[in-house]
Each structure stands twice: as structure tokens, then as C-alpha cells.
Amino acid sequence: MKLIGRVHTWMTTSKTSYPKKPRVASSGDLVLDRRREWAVAATADGFHQAAAEIYEQILERAPFWAIVWFELGEAREKLGDRSGAIAAFESAAARDPDGLLAADLRLAALGAKQTPLAPAAAYVAGLFDQYAAKFDHHLQETLEYRGPALLRAAMERACEKLGRSFHFSRVLDLGCGTGLMGQEIRALCEWIEGVDLSPRMIEEARKTGVYDNLQTGEIVAFLAAQPAAAADLVIAADVFVYLGDLAPVFAASAKAMAAGGFFAFSVQKTEAAEFIVGNDMRYAHAPGYLNALAGAHGFQTISLEDASTRKDRGEPVPGLVVVMRKT
Ligand SMILES: C[S@@+](CC[C@H](N)C(=O)[O-])C[C@H]1O[C@@H](n2cnc3c(N)ncnc32)[C@H](O)[C@@H]1O
Structure with missing residues (x-):
């Protein structure tokens, strides 16, 4: 499944904050899916550098995978790499035509884009579904x-x-x-x-x-x-x-x-x-x-x-x- 992928699992990295994004099922390649799980686990444990490196490796093989660009953006943000985060969120937005990930909101929060008047309806519906x-x-x-x-x-x-x-x-x-x-x-x-x-x-x-x-x-x-x-x-x-x-x-x-x-x-x-x-x-x-x-x-x-x-x-x-x- 390309682009965003089919949304079916909900994995919160923190149980004490509000969920921010829908999740995806598969890149269509089980090895890449497994690698992404490692990166998500590394993020949950606070190993953002390791997570960023895994995401970058995944994207060499699956540059279409919007959510991995998004997660790379989050990891780079944690590492204080603002311009790298902006580039990753822009890549996510470009691969997410329906706005399911609402990367434009992250870009606005980073000051890289004007605040959108509203998020995409697909993002809100997907999040709350x-x-x-x-x-x-x-x-x-x-x-x-x-x-x-x-x-x-x-x-x-x-x-x-x-x-x-x-x-x-x-x-x-x-x-x-x-x-x-x-x-x-x-x-x-x-x-x-x-x-x-x-x-x-x-x-x-x-x-x-x-x-x-x-x-x-x-x-x-x-x-x-x-x-x-x-x-x-x-x-x-x-x-x-x-x-x-x-x-x-x-x-x-x-x-x-x-x-x-x-x-x-x-x-x-x-x-x-x-x-x-x-x-x-x-x-x-x-x-x-x-x-x-x-x-x-x-x-x-x-x-x-x-x-x-x-x-x-x-x-x-x-x-x-x-x-x-x-x-
Ligand atoms: C945080 S929940 C609050 C639900 C409820 N009002 C409560 O107090 O428990 C926000 C709800 O608003 C809905 N929502 C957000 N934007 C909306 C819109 N433009 N049109 C309709 N529903 C929307 C979401 O789908 C979600 O169910």
C-alpha cells in the first residue's frame, strides 16, 4: 500500500498526551514495516537520533511512504534540527494529497507556513475514527x-x-x-x-x-x-x-x-x-x-x-x- 497506507492501528508513544496522527498499516514490504516498528520503539524510548537514522534508511527504499517522512520530521524536531524537520514535513505533505497527516499544521507550528484556516476534514475524521x-x-x-x-x-x-x-x-x-x-x-x-x-x-x-x-x-x-x-x-x-x-x-x-x-x-x-x-x-x-x-x-x-x-x-x-x- 503506497502513500499513507491503510490506517488500522493506533499506537500512542505517550499515553498521557493527546493523539496527534493517524497510523498506517504497511508499506507493502514487511522488512520495511518491521524497521519502522523499531524506529517507533526507539522514539518511544527517547532515542531520537537512532530513530531518525532508521527512518532515513527506510525512505531510501520507500520514498513514497508519507508517514515515515512525517515521523522523521518529528524525530528531527526532537533533535533540534528545525530545517531538517521542515524538509521532512514538506515531503510528507507532498505525498499526502488528502491531508490525512495534516503535516501543514506541523509546518505552521514550526513557523514555516501560514497557519491554515482549518485542518483537512480527512485528518480530523481519521484521527477520531x-x-x-x-x-x-x-x-x-x-x-x-x-x-x-x-x-x-x-x-x-x-x-x-x-x-x-x-x-x-x-x-x-x-x-x-x-x-x-x-x-x-x-x-x-x-x-x-x-x-x-x-x-x-x-x-x-x-x-x-x-x-x-x-x-x-x-x-x-x-x-x-x-x-x-x-x-x-x-x-x-x-x-x-x-x-x-x-x-x-x-x-x-x-x-x-x-x-x-x-x-x-x-x-x-x-x-x-x-x-x-x-x-x-x-x-x-x-x-x-x-x-x-x-x-x-x-x-x-x-x-x-x-x-x-x-x-x-x-x-x-x-x-x-x-x-x-x-x-
Ligand atoms: C476532542 S473531541 C470532543 C468531543 C465532545 N464534544 C466532547 O466534549 O467529548 C472533538 C470532536 O470534534 C469533531 N470535529 C472537529 N472538527 C469538526 C468539524 N469541523 N466538523 C464536525 N466535527 C468536528 C471531531 O471529530 C471530534 O469528535
């Missing part, structure tokens, strides 16, 4: 994810502040994943629909039985197909980390929402620019950028609070929990 079965356990137990609980609490405080009932009639859960957000707020909603790019995440969400409807699809297209001014809560827990430019989702949410409705979401936080992409291949957004989007799209910011929704390698990831109201 592989992650789906392990998602709840890994995220909640290992990474101590608490986005849904933080969002629920922020919305409850916002309702108290506004003297509004803590109840919603038509709820859209953007990037619903396995349904953790839906489970957290089902009792507050008359009707709740979830959408996600990953069919396997949707399958997991279906098993919870909490959604009135579920769709596999992209958030902005999903919102655009909604009846106008009908939703009174649009919620996105840990989803905008997979979108850079949030203007389209603000615009489409505004159209789908009734006046007085809530738009609630979490993001990773930066102050460096409107949005950036980090080494974790996730986006971070600036508070000023979110407030400016609110102003431009008819939202009032009710609360924008520093809060970490999860840990990475044991450290809280800086984030924001935001509740806006459609004016």
Missing part, C-alpha cells in the same frame, strides 16, 4: 477531561446572572464526539442533536441514547442546513481546537440561533495572535479575537473564563470557557 473506542476512558481517566462539566457550570452561572431559566428547547451539539457533552446536559434539553465528522464517534454517541438526532458531517455545513433562528443553545466542547478561523462557525451559528439563545464553547488559549496552531496540532484562540467575533456576529459575551479542560503530560492546558448570548 481511530480514537473513538478509547476516547472516553483515555480522555476522562488519563487526561482528566472536564470540558462538559465546566461548560455546564458556566452556563448555569450565566442563566442565574441573566435571570433566565436553566433549560433549553432546541440544542445543537457541534463536534459531539462520543456524546460526553450530550450526557452532561440531556436533562436540561427538550431536544438535542449532535453532529461530528467522524462516523465512529457518531456510532459511540448513538450508544448513549441521549440524542434525539445525530448526523455525520461538518459543523458549518450542518449549521447552514438548520432552520433559521430556531436553536436556543449551540454548544461545542473541545471542538474549536480543530478549527482556526472561527468566523464561519460564528456566522452560521448566529443564523441558526434564536435571540436570547446561548453559544457556549471551550478553546485552548493564546495571546500570541488571533489563532495559532501548536505542536500538539491543535489550535488556540485569543480572548480578544473571540470578543471581536462576538461583536461582528451579533453575540454578547456573558462570561469568558480561564479554565483548563484537560491535562497534557500531567500539566493543565491553558484554556477558556465561554458563554455568549445571541442579541
Whole structure:
């Protein structure tokens, strides 16, 4: 199998961080596959020089193998070889026309490319299709994810502040994943629909039985197909980390929402620019950028609070929990 190869195994080099990339089955040559396994094991043990040398040898025989270019880029980055890493990620991108590896995000994180407005849908769907079965356990137990609980609490405080009932009639859960957000707020909603790019995440969400409807699809297209001014809560827990430019989702949410409705979401936080992409291949957004989007799209910011929704390698990831109201 050439190019990316068929994705079927999930091997995390660290169980305490967020998965970044889909994995591949085979180069079509068992000897090369075995060598790559050695390199992956060397990486896991911190032997980045040895790993880089093995990857380079593999690529002499299999220059088409995009993921090995990608992994060589990661190894060179660990070794402090920025230009070598950039060259390897560029080679990966050139051999990955569907963007399944999202090497452009790594190039942006290295400052070698402008920050993409969004990752390729194939990357997000591939990543979460592989992650789906392990998602709840890994995220909640290992990474101590608490986005849904933080969002629920922020919305409850916002309702108290506004003297509004803590109840919603038509709820859209953007990037619903396995349904953790839906489970957290089902009792507050008359009707709740979830959408996600990953069919396997949707399958997991279906098993919870909490959604009135579920769709596999992209958030902005999903919102655009909604009846106008009908939703009174649009919620996105840990989803905008997979979108850079949030203007389209603000615009489409505004159209789908009734006046007085809530738009609630979490993001990773930066102050460096409107949005950036980090080494974790996730986006971070600036508070000023979110407030400016609110102003431009008819939202009032009710609360924008520093809060970490999860840990990475044991450290809280800086984030924001935001509740806006459609004016
Ligand atoms: C980290 S998970 C969070 C899932 C869920 N909201 C939760 O709190 O557990 C992010 C989810 O967003 C989905 N996603 C990311 N970008 C998307 C997009 N543009 N359209 C639809 N789903 C998207 C991914 O497939 C993934 O299931």
C-alpha cells in the first residue's frame, strides 16, 4: 500500500498526551514495516537520533511512504534540527494529497507556513475514527477531561446572572464526539442533536441514547442546513481546537440561533495572535479575537473564563470557557 497506507492501528508513544496522527498499516514490504516498528520503539524510548537514522534508511527504499517522512520530521524536531524537520514535513505533505497527516499544521507550528484556516476534514475524521473506542476512558481517566462539566457550570452561572431559566428547547451539539457533552446536559434539553465528522464517534454517541438526532458531517455545513433562528443553545466542547478561523462557525451559528439563545464553547488559549496552531496540532484562540467575533456576529459575551479542560503530560492546558448570548 503506497502513500499513507491503510490506517488500522493506533499506537500512542505517550499515553498521557493527546493523539496527534493517524497510523498506517504497511508499506507493502514487511522488512520495511518491521524497521519502522523499531524506529517507533526507539522514539518511544527517547532515542531520537537512532530513530531518525532508521527512518532515513527506510525512505531510501520507500520514498513514497508519507508517514515515515512525517515521523522523521518529528524525530528531527526532537533533535533540534528545525530545517531538517521542515524538509521532512514538506515531503510528507507532498505525498499526502488528502491531508490525512495534516503535516501543514506541523509546518505552521514550526513557523514555516501560514497557519491554515482549518485542518483537512480527512485528518480530523481519521484521527477520531481511530480514537473513538478509547476516547472516553483515555480522555476522562488519563487526561482528566472536564470540558462538559465546566461548560455546564458556566452556563448555569450565566442563566442565574441573566435571570433566565436553566433549560433549553432546541440544542445543537457541534463536534459531539462520543456524546460526553450530550450526557452532561440531556436533562436540561427538550431536544438535542449532535453532529461530528467522524462516523465512529457518531456510532459511540448513538450508544448513549441521549440524542434525539445525530448526523455525520461538518459543523458549518450542518449549521447552514438548520432552520433559521430556531436553536436556543449551540454548544461545542473541545471542538474549536480543530478549527482556526472561527468566523464561519460564528456566522452560521448566529443564523441558526434564536435571540436570547446561548453559544457556549471551550478553546485552548493564546495571546500570541488571533489563532495559532501548536505542536500538539491543535489550535488556540485569543480572548480578544473571540470578543471581536462576538461583536461582528451579533453575540454578547456573558462570561469568558480561564479554565483548563484537560491535562497534557500531567500539566493543565491553558484554556477558556465561554458563554455568549445571541442579541
Ligand atoms: C476532542 S473531541 C470532543 C468531543 C465532545 N464534544 C466532547 O466534549 O467529548 C472533538 C470532536 O470534534 C469533531 N470535529 C472537529 N472538527 C469538526 C468539524 N469541523 N466538523 C464536525 N466535527 C468536528 C471531531 O471529530 C471530534 O469528535
